[in-house]
Amino acid sequence: xxxxxxxxxxxxxxxxxxxxxxxxxxxxxxxxxxxxxxxxxxxxxxxxxxxxxxxxxxxxxxxxxxxxxxxxxxxxxxxxxxxxxxxxxxxxxxxxxxxxx
Amino acid sequence: xxxxxxxxxxxxxxxxxxxxxxxxxxxxxxxxxxxxxxxxxxxxxxxxxxxxxxxxxxxxxxxxxxxxxxxxxxxxxxxxxxxxxxxxxxxxxxxxxxxxxxxxxxxxxxxxxxxxxxxxxxxxxxxxxxxxxxxxxxxxxxxxxxxxxxxxxxxxxxxxxxxxx
Numbered sequence: 001x002x003x004x005x006x007x008x009x010x011x012x013x014x015x016x017x018x019x020x021x022x023x024x025x026x027x028x029x030x031x032x033x034x035x036x037x038x039x040x041x042x043x044x045x046x047x048x049x050x051x052x053x054x055x056x057x058x059x060x061x062x063x064x065x066x067x068x069x070x071x072x073x074x075x076x077x078x079x080x081x082x083x084x085x086x087x088x089x090x091x092x093x094x095x096x097x098x099x100x101x
Numbered sequence: 102x103x104x105x106x107x108x109x110x111x112x113x114x115x116x117x118x119x120x121x122x123x124x125x126x127x128x129x130x131x132x133x134x135x136x137x138x139x140x141x142x143x144x145x146x147x148x149x150x151x152x153x154x155x156x157x158x159x160x161x162x163x164x165x166x167x168x169x170x171x172x173x174x175x176x177x178x179x180x181x182x183x184x185x186x187x188x189x190x191x192x193x194x195x196x197x198x199x200x201x202x203x204x205x206x207x208x209x210x211x212x213x214x215x216x217x218x219x220x221x222x223x224x225x226x227x228x229x230x231x232x233x234x235x236x237x238x239x240x241x242x243x244x245x246x247x248x249x250x251x252x253x254x255x256x257x258x259x260x261x262x263x264x265x266x
Contacts, residue, residue, distance in 0.1 A: 001105045026129060028129060058231070080257055
C-alpha cells in the first residue's frame with residue numbers, strides 16, 4: 001500500500017462527491033455529497049501525515065479540525081433546510097429560485 | 102499482493118461503492134445509509150494508515166452524530182412521492198466535470214513523485230501535545246465555531262409559533 005493508492009482513493013471519492021453536489025436536486029442529497037468531499041480531503045490529509053516525517057502530526061490535527069467544522073456545518077445546513085421546508089414546502093433545489101434573474 | 106494492500110483494496114471498494122450509492126440512489130434514506138457505509142470504510146482506511154484515534158473520531162462523529170442528524174432531517178422533510186427523478190438536468194455535465202477533475206488529479210498523482218517513507222505511528226500523545234501547544238489557538242477557535250453553529254442552528258430552526266414580530 002503506497003501513498004499513490006491512498007491519493008487515488010481520495011481523488012475518486014472527491015470526484016464522486018462533486019458529481020453528487022452538481023447533479024442532485026434534493027438539498028439533503030447535496031449535503032450528503034458535500035460530506036463525501038470533506039471525507040476525501042480527510043483521507044488525503046491523513047495519508048500525507050502517515051507517509052512523511054514522524055514528528056509532523058499536522059495532517060491528523062488538521063483532519064480533526066475538518067471533522068469538527070464539517071459537523072458544525074451539517075447542523076447549520078440542516079437547520080436551514082428545515083426552515084426552507086417550513087417556508088416553501090419543498091426541499092427541491094430547482095424550485096428555490098426566487099433570487100434567479 | 103501483501104495483506105495490507107489486500108485489506109486496503111477491500112476498504113477502498115467499500116468507500117467507493119458507498120460513495121457511488123450515496124450519489125446515485127433513488128431513495129434518500131438509502132443514500133444516507135450508503136454514506137454510513139462509506140464513512141465506516143474511511144475509518145478502516147484510517148486504521149490502515151496507523152491513525153487509530155482519527156478512525157475512532159470518524160466513527161463517533163460521522164457515523165454516530167452526522168448520519169443520525171441527517172436521518173432526522175430526512176424524517177422531518179419527508180417528500181410524499183419518490184417517483185420523481187431525483188437528479189436535475191445537469192447530470193451529464195456533472196458526470197463529465199467529475200471525470201475531468203478526477204483525470205486531472207490522477208495525472209498529477211501518477212507523474213509526481215510521492216513521499217514513500219514507511220508508515221509510522223503518531224501516537225495519541227503527540228496529537229494531544231500538538232493540540233494543546235502548537236495548535237492551541239485553532240483548537241479554541243474550533244470550539245467557538247461549534248458554539249456559534251449550535252446557537253445559530255437553534256435560532257434558525259426554531260418554530261414560527263412566536264409570530265413575525
